[in-house]
Amino acid sequence: MAKKDPLFTVLKLMEEAEEQASLQLRAAQLELQRRQSQQKALQDYRLDYMKQMEQQQGKQISASYYHQFHQFIRQIDDAIVQQVNAVQEAQTQQQHRQVHWQEKQQKRKAVEMLLAKKAEQTQLAEQREEQKLIDEFASQQFYRKARR
Template sequence: MANADPLLLVLKLANDAEEQAALLLKSAQLECQKRLNQLSALNNYRLEYMKQMQSQQGQAISASHYHQFHRFIRQIDDAITQQNRVVADGEKQKEYRQQHWLEKQKKRKAVELLLASKEKKRQVVEQKREQKMTDEFASQQFYRRHQR
């Protein structure tokens, strides 16, 4: 393997880097989905709690119970606000990892293109060499025939 093109090693490293970036992107996507699910759960919990309170409308509710209800709703709203920030941070991380993956993919494709170009040039040189050998052989045969 002493004759192997060093670009093959570069290509292997580029492939490995792209695969690693793809794994990080997948992880970020899963984390984003998890965060969105948590936000959805908080919103659903708030909605259910509001429905519960609404179903008690018209009934006598103590002032302390009413105060606790509003305090609890504020806490849920604060948790929803915080979770919205967590979701936004996750989206930024996902976008960053997607850009990182795209850069790694672009580098890999550039190395592949360079290798393909080198191979094409090698084939052209090989074809010219073979054509030269064929021409020389034909010349020698022609020369030998006319020398007799």
């Protein structure tokens, strides 16, 4: 099939759009991983801090230290809640990008199918034309021999 078919231009545009969507999906996946990693780091930090307080059990600690400890734990908990929200937003964005990429992929495949169908139809038409010429040549040969 001739490369002059406008569908080849459409296919090229679809491939570029799919590639762009793929890059956006990858960026969203990396952002999700980064946020999940930050969330885990905060949770691990909180756990370590709680273990430190546990080690203080049975020891004499001041009321102000105890108050500061609980205040700090609340701050860590607030940060964890914010990070959980950030992870959820990143998951939503990643899912949106996944759907967007799949839509672009489907459109590209549809254009490829159209081009394949056109190529097949063109090939069939060429085969029919070739067969017609062969039949015509054979008929002429037959008539020439019959007239002799």
